[in-house]
Amino acid sequence: MCRSVDVRTAVLAKNDGLAAELRAELARRRVTAVNLLSSPGSGKTALLELVLRRARERGQTVAALTADLATENDARRLARSGAPVRQVLTGGLCHLESAQVRALIDDWLPDPTRLLFVENVGNLVCPASYDLGETLRVTLMSVTEGEDKPLKYPTAFGAAHLVVLTKTDIADAVGFDDAAFTTAVERVNPGVEILRTSARTGQGVDTLLDRVLAVAGGVAPHAPLLAAKHLRAHGHDHGPAQDRHHEHDHDHGHGRAPRPTTA
Template identity: 45%
Template sequence: MCTECGCGLSGEPAQGGRQSMVHGPEHPHVHSSEAGTGPGSHSQVVPVQRALLEKNQRLAERNRGFFRAKNLLVLNIMSAPGSGKTTFIEATAQALAGRARLGVIVGDLATDNDAARLRAAGIPAIQVSTGTVCHLDAAMVSRAAQQLDLDSLDLLCIENVGNLVCPADFDLGEDLRVVLMSVTEGEDKPLKYPPLFHSAHVAVLTKCDLAAAAGFNRDLALANLRRISHHARIFEVSARTGDGMAAWAEYLLRVRQAPKPDD
């Protein structure tokens, strides 16, 4: 959340050397560097954070109901920057070609590079530029979804902002939380960022074609994933070579056909 990583914070030093930092419209509270005083004191910020998360949860449930009415399987794809989310989504679309239609909402602090890349590959994609906010939230997803022809899709992939902290707290209305971990990141990411990995329904080891070159310890990585993401389904893939993508695509098709809890 924003008090832990500073997402959305901006501002100049105020009078007396205090740093007042005001969030954008999605984060309507003020922080002060003088602990326990002023409008940014911890006692006042915490209730606002709670209200923010509760509001997001209500919007997420509304998103979920809307997406299910459209018969969409929705994935919230999360990872550190550089884990290969966009390439993985491209490869997923290729693996599902002719069997399921995929659209994407892409979150980044700036640029529309990833969305443009996906559109160039023939994948409908909408870019959400979050500015200094380091995660997507349910309201952002709702607005972006209105710009896609959801009736023409079977799957909606939400490519979250590259971050292993804040996205764990924000439900977007997804059916599946998918966390990616590339072999080039080492084996201990689940131990360092347990909330996000613990919340995942699926964990995907990416860039497996680079495992030998990176000196990746597969057994240790899998043990760490199973320790933290003990309820998650684990896939090992290389989007570049296609290894593992067929099994991932078959899994998505099975999940999409399975009855939802409210069905």
């Protein structure tokens, strides 16, 4: 047991050190990086496509990284916005790490880029523990996922600078209890802002972009990413041991290294 804890601590500490270096490099290049976390099917790709399009309409230099276990579907969808997009195929890993993001930024990120959106692998467990050097962390969930999601995944929601509720256009149809959801978010992340959005109607898209641009303009985000370290230190998340379990589930023994592709 002590050995597994030591290994977990070492893995996360190495990632955190690389993330700090990456954050400094992004700051030097005046890039605001936004890490998007959610479960699969939350609608974050559809929402991000709209945000990218609106950003370009406002004259912002914007790009996106999108990560998945397989297929380049998300990159093709995001590229319709006209923004530069890079797909990362993780080869079975259920999260991105700061070293992967740094390599891609060094190799690909167009200059100048002022806004970089990172669409993490669809998973609220593994990605929550890994700092990617981002400026802003946004956790999303849809109205179809249940009001108690924040209580089930306190690291993902507790370390968010901003919480985004998606698919609000069908909230009444699925019987979503917004008040219960708000209470759950407040329990794990007191004071964090919650945005209600719909990719179908466009609700909240401009507001989300406004929040990102405010941070890019020097307005400090709500909560430090240190919240993630505090939560996992108190046993509220799953670390590398669980990551290896998820990797086994998704990799089926192929053991492939993460592979970036361009859309």
